[in-house]
Amino acid sequence: MDFFAYKDDSLMCEESDLTAIAEAVGTPFYCYSERTILRHLRVFQEAFALAPHLICYSVKANSNLAILNLLRHAGSGFDIVSGGELERVKRVGCDPEKVVFSGVGKTEAEIRAALEFGVRMFNVESAPELRRINEIAGEMGKVAPIALRVNPDVDAKTHPYISTGLKRNKFGIPHEQALELYREAAQMPNIRVRGLDCHIGSQLTQVTPFVDALKRVKGLLEEIAALGIEITDLDLGGGLGIPYEENDNPPSPQELAQALLTELGDQAVTVLLEPGRAIVGNAGILVARVEYVKETPDRDFIITDAGMNDLMRPTLYKAYHGVLPVTRHFDRDEVNADVVGPICETGDYFAQDRYVPKFREGELLAVRSAGAYGFVMSGNYNSRPKVAEVLVRGDQYAVARQRETLDQLLNNDVMDPQFNE
Numbered sequence: 001m002d003f004f005a006y007k008d009d010s011l012m013c014e015e016s017d018l019t020a021i022a023e024a025v026g027t028p029f030y031c032y033s034e035r036t037i038l039r040h041l042r043v044f045q046e047a048f049a050l051a052p053h054l055i056c057y058s059v060k061a062n063s064n065l066a067i068l069n070l071l072r073h074a075g076s077g078f079d080i081v082s083g084g085e086l087e088r089v090k091r092v093g094c095d096p097e098k099v100v101f102s103g104v105g106k107t108e109a110e111i112r113a114a115l116e117f118g119v120r121m122f123n124v125e126s127a128p129e130l131r132r133i134n135e136i137a138g139e140m141g142k143v144a145p146i147a148l149r150v151n152p153d154v155d156a157k158t159h160p161y162i163s164t165g166l167k168r169n170k171f172g173i174p175h176e177q178a179l180e181l182y183r184e185a186a187q188m189p190n191i192r193v194r195g196l197d198c199h200i201g202s203q204l205t206q207v208t209p210f211v212d213a214l215k216r217v218k219g220l221l222e223e224i225a226a227l228g229i230e231i232t233d234l235d236l237g238g239g240l241g242i243p244y245e246e247n248d249n250p251p252s253p254q255e256l257a258q259a260l261l262t263e264l265g266d267q268a269v270t271v272l273l274e275p276g277r278a279i280v281g282n283a284g285i286l287v288a289r290v291e292y293v294k295e296t297p298d299r300d301f302i303i304t305d306a307g308m309n310d311l312m313r314p315t316l317y318k319a320y321h322g323v324l325p326v327t328r329h330f331d332r333d334e335v336n337a338d339v340v341g342p343i344c345e346t347g348d349y350f351a352q353d354r355y356v357p358k359f360r361e362g363e364l365l366a367v368r369s370a371g372a373y374g375f376v377m378s379g380n381y382n383s384r385p386k387v388a389e390v391l392v393r394g395d396q397y398a399v400a401r402q403r404e405t406l407d408q409l410l411n412n413d414v415m416d417p418q419f420n421e
């Protein structure tokens with residue numbers, strides 16, 4: 001469900017006309033619908049309302065401060081994975097009790113900053129990380145709340161690059177080592193065991209792998225309790241998929257909640273969820289302008305002013321993203337085309353070998369479902385400044401991130417480096 005639709009023949013974001021926004025801010029730009037983001041958060045909150053719960057939006061999916069601020073005011077917590085993301089949630093004034101810190105490679109500086117801030121818990125991914133947190137907390141005279149992220153060895157049945165819950169993945173603590181590490185954690189002077197965490201992958205389109213993972217960790221919960229260790233937070237991670245193609249039909253947050261809460265039974269825990277994509281994925285599009293249309297005997301190439309550096313998902317995961325004209329014309333033909341960017345790489349495309357309307361030079365097109373893992377994964381390849389981000393509220397819009405300037409792009413380079421002797 002999102003709020004991008006045609007009014008007459010113009011594609012709108014809520015009640016705002018995308019053509020008018022493009023005239024004002026230039027192209028390319030990401031455009032996000034506030035109403036869609038808030039709706040998705042609310043659906044999660046309501047779905048889990050029957051149990052004590054905390055939705056911790058996964059900041060990595062889209063970390064724009066305006067979006068975090070919006071979610072914070074709507075009661076969301078946050079799942080962070082770096083010092084940079086910690087700084088973002090601090091800046092929007094998030095309550096530390098609503099922040100969990102995940103990630104396999106937390107540095108000493110990041111651990112210190114998170115302890116200083118007072119995060120709800122560290123989702124610990126290895127024995128050496130646990131020991132390091134204990135040591136740093138000791139030096140700081142603090143006690144660090146932790147969960148162990150358990151790798152349940154469950155197949156998430158998603159793209160191998162975004163599956164995280166298999167033994168061969170780098171994430172989490174192997175299920176069979178978890179109990180022993182909980183025993184060790186409980187004895188560490190500067191560690192307080194608070195939770196258990198697991199996250200098995202992203203863009204999951206079935207409920208079964210979530211339930212299988214929960215079954216695996218439920219057994220562990222009992223064994224941990226038998227050791228006299230109290231777990232009050234059960235973090236079940238993120239990963240709920242979204243529809244990218246017309247016929248995709250991933251489970252809804254309600255279906256997920258029902259399956260999980262039923263499996264959980266009467267365990268007295270607070271359930272934490274870390275959805276990212278399901279909150280922002282379909283709340284954003286990338287708007288680009290067609291620079292050229294190159295017709296060849298094999299196919300047409302629609303060449304846009306946005307490239308793979310702006311949205312990497314198609315080339316990185318062969319991900320499908322819908323492509324729509326911002327102004328539609330019913331009388332035009334469809335052609336088999338590649339929608340591509342200007343970058344000097346064959347993989348620079350948004351759609352390949354796809355029937356799309358016969359676009360014309362100069363017109364605008366929208367790449368759909370680009371709100372998650374879009375801008376955040378963008379880069380400067382080919383010395384291309386990062387694009388602007390726009391947030392829409394009803395019939396109003398605001399720039400949520402200025403387009404990067406060439407000066408900003410170049411300023412960190414040192415043209416004439418001063419070598420030491």
Ligand code: LLP
Nearest residue numbers: 058199202203238239240274275276277373
């Ligand atoms: N929690 C943890 C520990 C995670 O690693 C992730 C995502 C999430 C939550 C949020 O997952 P979500 O609800 O968004 O599926 N760049 C890839 C996705 C990478 C996901 C990484 N971890 C893509 O564009 O598909």
